[in-house]
Amino acid sequence: MIDCRGQQDLTVNQRAEQESVRIVLVGSFNPAIFHPGWFARQQLVPDSDAERAQIKVIARELAAFDLGDLFSIEVEGERFIAASTQAPGYLPLRDLVVGTFTLLRHTPVRFVGINITGHFRIDTEEAWHALGHELAPKEVWRECLDEPGLKSLSIRGNRPDRYPGAVNVKVEPSVVVRPGLFVSLNDHFELVGPQDAGAAVALIGEQFEPAFERYEKVTTSILARVKT
Amino acid sequence: MSVSTSPIALESLNRAQGSVPDAELSDVETENPSLGTEYARIWVLVGKDQQSHEGDASDGEATLRDSELGLPAAAPSSDERRSAPRLDRGLGAGSRPRPVILRPFDPRPRPTVHLLAEWEGVVLGVGEELFTARLMSRTSDTPDEEVELPLAEVSDFDHDLVVEGGIFYLSIGYRVEPAGQRSRVGMIRFRRLPAWSATDIAEAQREASERMKALGWADGSIEAG
Numbered sequence: 001m002i003d004c005r006g007q008q009d010l011t012v013n014q015r016a017e018q019e020s021v022r023i024v025l026v027g028s029f030n031p032a033i034f035h036p037g038w039f040a041r042q043q044l045v046p047d048s049d050a051e052r053a054q055i056k057v058i059a060r061e062l063a064a065f066d067l068g069d070l071f072s073i074e075v076e077g078e079r080f081i082a083a084s085t086q087a088p089g090y091l092p093l094r095d096l097v098v099g100t101f102t103l104l105r106h107t108p109v110r111f112v113g114i115n116i117t118g119h120f121r122i123d124t125e126e127a128w129h130a131l132g133h134e135l136a137p138k139e140v141w142r143e144c145l146d147e148p149g150l151k152s153l154s155i156r157g158n159r160p161d162r163y164p165g166a167v168n169v170k171v172e173p174s175v176v177v178r179p180g181l182f183v184s185l186n187d188h189f190e191l192v193g194p195q196d197a198g199a200a201v202a203l204i205g206e207q208f209e210p211a212f213e214r215y216e217k218v219t220t221s222i223l224a225r226v227k228t
Numbered sequence: 229m230s231v232s233t234s235p236i237a238l239e240s241l242n243r244a245q246g247s248v249p250d251a252e253l254s255d256v257e258t259e260n261p262s263l264g265t266e267y268a269r270i271w272v273l274v275g276k277d278q279q280s281h282e283g284d285a286s287d288g289e290a291t292l293r294d295s296e297l298g299l300p301a302a303a304p305s306s307d308e309r310r311s312a313p314r315l316d317r318g319l320g321a322g323s324r325p326r327p328v329i330l331r332p333f334d335p336r337p338r339p340t341v342h343l344l345a346e347w348e349g350v351v352l353g354v355g356e357e358l359f360t361a362r363l364m365s366r367t368s369d370t371p372d373e374e375v376e377l378p379l380a381e382v383s384d385f386d387h388d389l390v391v392e393g394g395i396f397y398l399s400i401g402y403r404v405e406p407a408g409q410r411s412r413v414g415m416i417r418f419r420r421l422p423a424w425s426a427t428d429i430a431e432a433q434r435e436a437s438e439r440m441k442a443l444g445w446a447d448g449s450i451e452a453g
Contacts, residue, residue, distance in 0.1 A: 015342070017340075018340060024286045024287065025286075026286055042422055043420055043422065044420055044421075044422065045420065046383070046385030046386065046420075047385060048385050085338070085340065086340065086341045087341055087342065087343040087346075087399070087401065088341055088343065088346070088397065088399035088401070088415045088417065091348070091366075091397050091419075092397065092417055092419070092420075095419050095420060095421060096420075098421065099420060099421045099422050102421065102422055103422050111286040112286055113286025113287055115286075115287055168287065184287075186286065186287040188286045188287065189286070
């Protein structure tokens with residue numbers, strides 16, 4: 001058996017106290033076909049996940065349900081979202097989306113987003129405010145606002161690869177961890193050429209792990225500025 | 229009326245209703261969509277042609293203009309009135325736009341699993357009580373290792389997938405309950421991808437054959453595996 005004694009606790013310090021990963025496809029979908037039973041019949045999840053599914057809505061216009069403990073699914077006419085808030089579910093989430101759209105490979109897909117978010121605890125309120133000032137200096141705002149504070153900061157970067165799209169980062173005060181920071185990375189891809197799910201599947205397979213590397217790089221860079 | 233749905237962020241709704249004050253940083257409640265779909269996502273039924281999505285299409289968030297929530301807004305110019313989408317279109321004259329909330333998700337905190345280590349494994353052989361696997365760490369730079377794992381560690385629903393070449397993920401971490409209680413957990417989950425159908429295989433063979441022909445390689449014939 002694997003001996004994990006002595007493994008460093010990866011959740012200490014710069015690890016998020018809560019995280020989520022969402023894979024978003026924008027295209028043309030039929031929400032009504034997405035049902036926990038469908039995923040089980042296609043052997044994309046174990047039967048037990050489908051049996052324990054918590055259905056929130058399944059209608060012609062919208063399907064939303066949890067699959068087992070690891071996944072949640074939301075489908076609208078133009079948007080498919082698969083999400084996991086449990087770290088052991090991230091790779092299976094990728095497989096679930098890849099498997100789903102390997103089966104539905106003729107589905108039109110125009111955009112893909114691999115979105116990762118985290119809530120990070122900051123040790124003191126002083127350090128929390130200092131980080132906010134560093135990320136968004138207040139000099140210009142103090143001339144026109146009383147006690148300006150960082151509420152939400154969005155930064156867009158060019159894609160570092162050959163794909164059209166952007167890397168969008170949002171930073172906000174966390175409402176989950178106090179004092180804490182919420183960081184969101186939207187790895188946004190625009191599909192060119194045949195805009196079908198086949199291209200999206202290939203892209204997700206190739207770019208899922210690099211998206212995590214970008215997220216790690218962004219969060220590490222931001223949190224390195226926390227003054228202790 | 230053609231009805232479609234659009235998710236909106238709770239913050240957008242709150243802000244539009246004026247219940248979130250503009251305040252200094254420590255007092256601001258912002259929308260953090262990071263708890264997945266359980267947090268702050270509700271649906272409002274709107275006319276299909278009145279949807280207005282802002283932001284990046286693939287960030288999974290969409291917001292509606294305040295006016296689409298039927299809330300007071302600054303008086304538009306006559307040009308704006310002509311071009312602006314109107315929620316009451318199709319609802320009959322005099323209808324007041326009214327969001328219909330289908331079902332708010334449960335915002336209660338749920339247990340989370342924090343990873344200590346994670347490996348991707350491939351099954352090399354299967355015995356009666358153990359299976360042999362090669363593990364590649366995903367959380368450290370340690371070299372691959374070959375291990376024996378008890379079949380009893382595999383969930384019943386994954387037993388059929390424990391075959392030579394099967395891919396699985398082994399995670400070790402601790403589970404944190406909303407109240408803060410921690411317990412060590414380990415999880416093996418096998419990869420599930422849809423099986424190739426005979427049609428898929430035939431289509432792949434046809435495509436490969438066409439590409440070989442295009443490249444001038446032999447006659448493009450390939451043998452079925």
